[in-house]
Amino acid sequence: MSGLIRVMCIEDDADIRLILDFTLAKLGGYEVLCCDGGQAGLDKIESFRPQLVLLDVMMPGMTGPETLQALRQLPLMKGVPIVFMTAKAMPDEVTDLLQYGATGVIVKPFDPVSLPKDILMYWEHGRASC
Amino acid sequence: MPVADFEQFPPALQQEFLRLRRNFEAGLPARWQEIHSASSHEKKVFALHRLAGAASSYGCNQIGALAREAEKWLKRADDGRLGPVMDRLAAAMNESVASSMEVSSASAETSQSSNKGEPVCVSNDTERNSAQGVIDGN
Numbered sequence: 001m002s003g004l005i006r007v008m009c010i011e012d013d014a015d016i017r018l019i020l021d022f023t024l025a026k027l028g029g030y031e032v033l034c035c036d037g038g039q040a041g042l043d044k045i046e047s048f049r050p051q052l053v054l055l056d057v058m059m060p061g062m063t064g065p066e067t068l069q070a071l072r073q074l075p076l077m078k079g080v081p082i083v084f085m086t087a088k089a090m091p092d093e094v095t096d097l098l099q100y101g102a103t104g105v106i107v108k109p110f111d112p113v114s115l116p117k118d119i120l121m122y123w124e125h126g127r128a129s130c
Numbered sequence: 131m132p133v134a135d136f137e138q139f140p141p142a143l144q145q146e147f148l149r150l151r152r153n154f155e156a157g158l159p160a161r162w163q164e165i166h167s168a169s170s171h172e173k174k175v176f177a178l179h180r181l182a183g184a185a186s187s188y189g190c191n192q193i194g195a196l197a198r199e200a201e202k203w204l205k206r207a208d209d210g211r212l213g214p215v216m217d218r219l220a221a222a223m224n225e226s227v228a229s230s231m232e233v234s235s236a237s238a239e240t241s242q243s244s245n246k247g248e249p250v251c252v253s254n255d256t257e258r259n260s261a262q263g264v265i266d267g268n
Contacts, residue, residue, distance in 0.1 A: 015154045015184040022150060026143055058179060087183055087198070109186030109194065112147075113138045 004123040008050035010041040012059040028116025038062030057086040081126030155230035
């Protein structure tokens with residue numbers, strides 16, 4: 001038992017939110033809260049208290065990096081892994097994203113079958129970094 | 131994820147995944163409209179980007195790849211390469227829409243007419259296209 005229970009997904013695309021909820025909740029057994037944008041995610045942090053956040057990079061309004069920076073300002077988010085999801089897969093693009101302070105980057109399209117296990121790696125990494 | 135890989139899901143979840151996928155396919159005409167009615171270059175790029183990500187997540191890999199290619203040419207303002215890719219994207223999306231309509235008709239066990247066995251029409255009538263779930267490649 002890893003101890004990872006609550007996962008928040010911040011993703012503006014409704015169809016991707018559905019598949020994230022399906023794969024993480026139904027397949028992975030996590031308690032999942034999907035939010036449709038950065039501000040919606042920020043509004044739910046206190047009530048949901050995620051142990052890991054999956055965060056889309058390219059979103060209208062508040063972008064992924066902007067959302068990450070806002071999340072890191074919250075005391076509740078200290079030590080909580082925040083993992084970007086992006087279609088940008090070039091090494092320099094991934095490096096740029098990590099410099100925002102993300103725990104990791106998951107490249108889209110993600111594999112729905114392996115995603116529940118993949119996020120455990122970031123969960124363990126996040127705990128080890130505390 | 132190749133289409134066949136959904137079989138890696140436990141059997142109990144395979145049907146649910148397929149239901150989600152059909153739901154996604156049924157929404158493709160709206161995504162096409164979003165791309166074509168985008169009021170700016172940036173919004174059009176964003177709509178293609180979203181389509182690429184969503185399609186690939188559901189195993190609609192051809193649509194995902196074409197949307198990503200279209201995004202690339204649109205960003206580079208290469209209309210010469212963009213046009214044919216958009217035509218192929220429309221065809222791929224039409225095929226998925228038709229497929230999802232066939233499955234829905236079969237599941238509902240209705241005798242109402244559908245596109246089953248008929249080619250998907252291409253028309254300039256935007257509103258009718260939206261209602262019937264067809265995508266105009268123009």
